[in-house]
Amino acid sequence: MSAISLSLSGVTCRHGSFTAVDRVDLDLAPGDHLALTGTNGSGKSTLLRAVLGLHRAFTGRIAVSGVEAKGGSGWARRRTEVAWIPQRQAAGRFPLLVRELLASSRNAEAAVRAAVDLSVGGLLDRPVASLSGGQLQRAYLARALGQLAAGAGLLLADEPTAALDFDGQAQVARVLAELPMTVVVITHDRVVADVCGRVAEMAAGRLREVR
Amino acid sequence: MNELGVLLDLPSVRLAILALLLGSLSLPVVGVFIVGLDIMPVRFAMMHVALLGIALGFLTGLDPLLCALVLCAVTGGALTPMARSSAGLSGAMGLLMTLAIAAALMLLSVSGVNANGAFELLWGSILATRPFDVAALAVLAGVVPVLYWLRRRDLALLLHDRELALCSGVAVDRLTLILLVIISLAIASAIRLTGALLVDALTLLPALAARRVGGSLAAMIRWSLVFGLAFNVGGFFLALLFDLPPGPTLVLVGGVVTLLIHAVPTYRKGSPQSCASSSASPLSPSSH
Numbered sequence: 080m081s082a083i084s085l086s087l088s089g090v091t092c093r094h095g096s097f098t099a100v101d102r103v104d105l106d107l108a109p110g111d112h113l114a115l116t117g118t119n120g121s122g123k124s125t126l127l128r129a130v131l132g133l134h135r136a137f138t139g140r141i142a143v144s145g146v147e148a149k150g151g152s153g154w155a156r157r158r159t160e161v162a163w164i165p166q167r168q169a170a171g172r173f174p175l176l177v178r179e180l181l182a183s184s185r186n187a188e189a190a191v192r193a194a195v196d197l198s199v200g201g202l203l204d205r206p207v208a209s210l211s212g213g214q215l216q217r218a219y220l221a222r223a224l225g226q227l228a229a230g231a232g233l234l235l236a237d238e239p240t241a242a243l244d245f246d247g248q249a250q251v252a253r254v255l256a257e258l259p260m261t262v263v264v265i266t267h268d269r270v271v272a273d274v275c276g277r278v279a280e281m282a283a284g285r286l287r288e289v290r
Numbered sequence: 291m292n293e294l295g296v297l298l299d300l301p302s303v304r305l306a307i308l309a310l311l312l313g314s315l316s317l318p319v320v321g322v323f324i325v326g327l328d329i330m331p332v333r334f335a336m337m338h339v340a341l342l343g344i345a346l347g348f349l350t351g352l353d354p355l356l357c358a359l360v361l362c363a364v365t366g367g368a369l370t371p372m373a374r375s376s377a378g379l380s381g382a383m384g385l386l387m388t389l390a391i392a393a394a395l396m397l398l399s400v401s402g403v404n405a406n407g408a409f410e411l412l413w414g415s416i417l418a419t420r421p422f423d424v425a426a427l428a429v430l431a432g433v434v435p436v437l438y439w440l441r442r443r444d445l446a447l448l449l450h451d452r453e454l455a456l457c458s459g460v461a462v463d464r465l466t467l468i469l470l471v472i473i474s475l476a477i478a479s480a481i482r483l484t485g486a487l488l489v490d491a492l493t494l495l496p497a498l499a500a501r502r503v504g505g506s507l508a509a510m511i512r513w514s515l516v517f518g519l520a521f522n523v524g525g526f527f528l529a530l531l532f533d534l535p536p537g538p539t540l541v542l543v544g545g546v547v548t549l550l551i552h553a554v555p556t557y558r559k560g561s562p563q564s565c566a567s568s569s570a571s572p573l574s575p576s577s578h
């Protein structure tokens with residue numbers, strides 16, 4: 080699959096009675112790269128989780144490729160179209176091998192190749208719980224690249240360089256810049272924001288485009 | 291040894307050995323599922339649901355044990371939506387346990403059925419194994435390993451992290467439902483084998499021992515089967531040899547071995563290694 084569009088209109092997300100995301104509008108054309116910045120707790124992660132259907136308490140319209148997800152199969156389909164790097168990668172209560180994590184992308188071969196490029200190719204037979212923070216983040220990035228190779232057309236990356244060393248940050252910025260797919264990357268990292276054509280900022284649930 | 295030979299000729303002993311062997315094929319795997327879903331109190335919940343089922347059976351004139359089995363499966367499956375909440379399933383188990391025991395006592399009291407009769411059905415014993423119990427275990431021995439084998443990729447993801455599974459195309463709700471039904475059925479059947487108090491020995495102990503030595507779901511399943519077989523057969527023969535009660539002997543053997551395994555330091559997990567390695571880790575789990 081090639082790059083796909085993302086369109087949010089009037090999206091409001093609640094955690095109980097607390098409004099974490101407040102009437103957000105956003106239109107990304109296929110291939111757009113958007114850096115999403117903003118203060119801690121301003122609703123960035125919640126917004127991305129809503130796109131994936133992991134946060135279902137939202138109102139408004141979220142369309143990927145012009146389609147709103149409805150029902151279990153609609154969300155399941157959404158999750159095959161959208162690759163995701165979570166902010167808090169699960170170390171998990173139960174052992175999972177890095178190899179199995181990469182295979183969950185549905186293109187194990189591409190994910191393993193990406194893992195080698197990201198210098199975690201030697202850790203395939205290790206349980207993910209035994210990886211360092213940066214190694215785990217690299218493994219999740221490799222998984223997302225596998226998802227893109229498997230056909231996902233939109234990447235949602237939630238602070239993908241937060242745990243990385245300087246070289247890692249630069250490398251990930253390069254990788255993101257070269258992706259032909261649509262990308263939304265939440266980041267507090269100037270290097271990563273600089274390679275994105277568009278920048279938006281969130282504050283107290285509101286989104287504002289800065290560039 | 292001659293004495294042992296005589297004992298082995300007894301039909302009840304043979305049936306017990308058959309039940310334990312069949313149980314070894316599925317119950318340790320079920321234990322791994324229980325540990326993975328983080329629902330260790332499930333046994334208490336199912337014990338009480340089974341009691342409610344038995345009470346229902348007495349009341350309606352249907353086979354009490356069959357009622358218990360069906361009710362366990364239904365209530366176990368009904369918990370599936372609770373897996374979505376952040377509190378997860380362990381809280382749900384506590385709730386189910388208290389509600390079930392209250393409902394059972396209410397039912398027994400209202401119907402005038404002798405509560406002791408109902409409780410007695412829960413205290414099975416290995417040497418009182420009936421063909422029905424063996425049949426139930428045989429079905430589980432067929433179903434559980436096959437389910438694991440067909441769904442091992444999805445299971446590894448689900449037991450590791452629900453959201454990762456959701457984002458990897460796993461039918462999370464359906465798989466959780468299947469697991470809960472199977473766990474409930476397995477526990478209800480195993481209750482008759484060892485009595486409600488000793489079910490843990492057949493399910494949880496092999497899984498807990500396996501968690502210590504297995505670095506992946508596949509390795510844990512393999513180890514749990516090895517431990518389950520060793521605990522069951524070892525414990526039962528010790529009991530026969532020294533004329534001890536089989537249930538407690540089995541549990542003690544399993545418990546002591548599990549404890550010893552946890553006491554031995556492990557060098558496998560958390561080995562320091564820099565990012566820039568290109569060859570497979572020499573410390574990776576050996577069980578492949």
Ligand SMILES: Nc1ncnc2c1ncn2[C@@H]1O[C@H](COP(=O)(O)OP(=O)(O)OP(=O)(O)O)[C@@H](O)[C@H]1O
Pocket residue numbers: 094095097099117118119120121122123124125126166
């Ligand atoms: N499960 C939850 N229950 C209740 N409140 C929540 C939950 N998750 C997030 N919140 C609240 O919603 C708000 C937005 O959280 P979110 O994780 O989206 O912020 P963020 O912009 O990603 O922050 P950060 O930069 O720290 O990652 C925060 O105030 C947070 O406390």
Ligand SMILES: [Mg+2]
Pocket residue numbers: 123124125166237
């Ligand atoms: Mg966040």
